[in-house]
Amino acid sequence: MTTERLVPISIVGARGRMGKTLIREIVLSDSMILEAAVDREGGAGLGQDAGRLAGLHDIGVTVVDDLRPRRNSVVVDFSLAPATDANIRRCVEAGVPLVLGTTGLQKSTRELLRSASREIAIVSAANFSVGVTLLTKIAGLVAGSLGESWDAELLEIHHSHKRDAPSGTALRIAKAVAKATGRELEGVMRTDRAGEQARPRERGEIGVAAVRGGDSIGEHTLMFLAEGERLELTHRAFDRAIFARGALRAARWVAGKAPGLYSMADVIGLGDLG
Numbered sequence: 001m002t003t004e005r006l007v008p009i010s011i012v013g014a015r016g017r018m019g020k021t022l023i024r025e026i027v028l029s030d031s032m033i034l035e036a037a038v039d040r041e042g043g044a045g046l047g048q049d050a051g052r053l054a055g056l057h058d059i060g061v062t063v064v065d066d067l068r069p070r071r072n073s074v075v076v077d078f079s080l081a082p083a084t085d086a087n088i089r090r091c092v093e094a095g096v097p098l099v100l101g102t103t104g105l106q107k108s109t110r111e112l113l114r115s116a117s118r119e120i121a122i123v124s125a126a127n128f129s130v131g132v133t134l135l136t137k138i139a140g141l142v143a144g145s146l147g148e149s150w151d152a153e154l155l156e157i158h159h160s161h162k163r164d165a166p167s168g169t170a171l172r173i174a175k176a177v178a179k180a181t182g183r184e185l186e187g188v189m190r191t192d193r194a195g196e197q198a199r200p201r202e203r204g205e206i207g208v209a210a211v212r213g214g215d216s217i218g219e220h221t222l223m224f225l226a227e228g229e230r231l232e233l234t235h236r237a238f239d240r241a242i243f244a245r246g247a248l249r250a251a252r253w254v255a256g257k258a259p260g261l262y263s264m265a266d267v268i269g270l271g272d273l274g
């Protein structure tokens with residue numbers, strides 16, 4: 001029998017691909033309970049039992065369109081970028097921790113996140129997989145050791161429904177590479193090399209290319225190219241459950257933590273990702 005406290009969790013974006021996966025993982029776990037399942041107003045699925053919506057049995061929690069987290073619970077948000085500001089504010093009002101997986105966030109949302117983290121504990125990650133968290137850490141170590149004489153380029157592949165490009169994960173990996181070589185990503189990232197933008201590669205650029213199609217859950221390959229050799233670091237996700245399990249591990253970790261903005265690297269004890 002487990003002696004761990006059951007962590008009540010509210011899922012925002014409950015009807016989505018990630019939302020349903022998160023609900024399944026919570027229902028099948030013995031250390032968490034689903035407190036609420038929230039999605040936007042209107043559309044199919046509202047008022048339906050969350051367990052059934054997720055492809056399991058009835059669990060007595062219906063999908064609602066209003067986030068009202070209770071004390072001692074944790075909110076896990078995998079919705080869409082425009083919804084994020086309101087969800088962050090709700091968590092601050094209620095004084096509950098937030099695990100934020102939504103990507104494609106506006107600069108103003110990232111600023112709101114930083115100010116909210118002075119009042120509540122927040123774990124924010126573009127990718128909650130343990131493998132990608134390690135890849136990001138390794139990317140910085142390799143980039144720092146190779147220096148700018150090796151050209152760093154990133155390729156990411158995602159399913160055709162993905163709204164943002166490049167992926168938040170690709171941006172995070174590229175940021176770690178830039179930081180390890182003493183640069184800001186904004187000044188060195190190239191996402192378009194076609195038409196008017198075409199020109200020979202400049203030393204120090206970090207190219208990031210996005211492929212969209214099929215049902216790919218997410219693949220990231222970081223290449224370091226040099227004269228006569230190429231080093232490639234690849235992560236491939238085969239199951240959305242890896243993100244859900246990572247986010248729920250973060251939710252259990254952040255329950256009761258002091259206010260602050262934490263990363264998945266903090267959750268798994270890797271320290272600063274760069």
Ligand code: NAD
Pocket residue numbers: 012013014015016017018019038039040041078079080081082083100101102103104125126127128129243
């Ligand atoms: P999806 O489109 O399948 O689901 C999004 C859900 O959010 C939908 O059900 C939609 O109705 C709901 N939503 C929209 N506006 C809302 C609002 N105002 N309030 C509540 N719910 C609202 O998308 P998905 O594939 O499940 O991905 C969701 C997000 O998670 C995306 O930003 C995606 O990039 C991100 N993601 C992050 C990770 C990670 O590890 N951090 C992994 C996978 C996906």
